[in-house]
Amino acid sequence: MLKRLYFFILFIPVAVFSQEINGKYTVDANYFYGNILPHNNTIKHLITEHPEGILISFNRKTFGDKEWESEYNFPDYGASFHYENTKNPILGDLYGLYAHYNFYFLNRNLMFRVGEGIAYITNPYDKETNFRNLAYGTRWMTSTYLMLNYHKENIYKNIGLQAGISFFHHSNSNMASPNTSTNTLAVNLGVNYSFEKSEKLQRQAKIFDTIPNYKEPIRYNIAFRSGFNESDIIGSGKFPFYVVSAYADKRLSRKSAVQFGADFFMMKYLEEYIRYKSVAYPNEHVDPDTDYRRIGVFIGHELFINKLSLEAQAGYYVYAPFGFLGPFYQRIGMKYYFSKTIFTSLTLKTHAAKAEAMEIGVGIRL
16 A cells, blocks of 8 residues: 555656646645654553554645735745554554645754544454554544755756655544544655755745734623534443633733633543442442533633634643643644634643533633
8 A cells, every 4th residue: 555655646746747836836745754653551461563654735825825825934825734654553553644744944954744634444343353543443533744944946957955854643532532642753754856846936024014913902702612522431322512711811912812811621531430430439438420521721722823813722621620631731723714703613621631511612712
């Protein structure tokens, strides 16, 4: 399978070189080789060899036509395809499809990429046929990857090289158990190709007729998030959860805002888990009627790009009668603004390295 994919990589440039695509687009292909990190003792027996794979990406350059493009040093955005051979038949092979951004530093020689998408695993957990795979409890899952590369275009005609390190995270965000997940750290080496016209497009910080004033007053937000998840007890069942958040934010600049607020959590899986603990572990003296609901306060930061923004929050439970996963929690994800007041979000709620829920949300910013 991997040899066929390598052939596919070599075939791509031949297929596209003849097309007249202007200088706004590039394509790159990378081979990577690395290690699955032993972040949890329950998957150490599954780490037997060094995984390897390919990453193919199609990128759209920016040239300052919009304000955010020059503000972020003319990033690229695009789509990526990822294949990883884990070198273990119990784990299976991984295929991923992502949307990504490329950000540039050091005279555009250093590229940092962040990608978010979905992945498919060929051999997930099955209680009868694959009970040793405690990493992946579902065939489909969310995936994130990061790449830091030395990146040089047009070394020979339109062909360039790139090399560096990559990190791939695969997890179903506790939508089903088991969900130990995997993290692959790898080195990568690849080639890139630029579709250029005879006259090169020039990047420039354009002056816009109206410079927005980003020194806004304090804004107030209300968000509702929901989804499904399952406890770590395999087969305990999927349950819905509901989260209501109220917070204030203060825009500090074109890029940044700080946040302060509170969350109210109703995680129905936790209600069932408390009942299970009260019966299965009588020595722990768990009251089956213990309130499963929690209230937390948090601080956060929002990084505005265009209509898309990246959000990170750190919280502390001020009300949690059932002490589960510790007193601190984190949330990281993205928001998309349909207008100045209406947004939607996709966020991951975690307790350090332990994911609890993938949250889909809608909100209002007043």
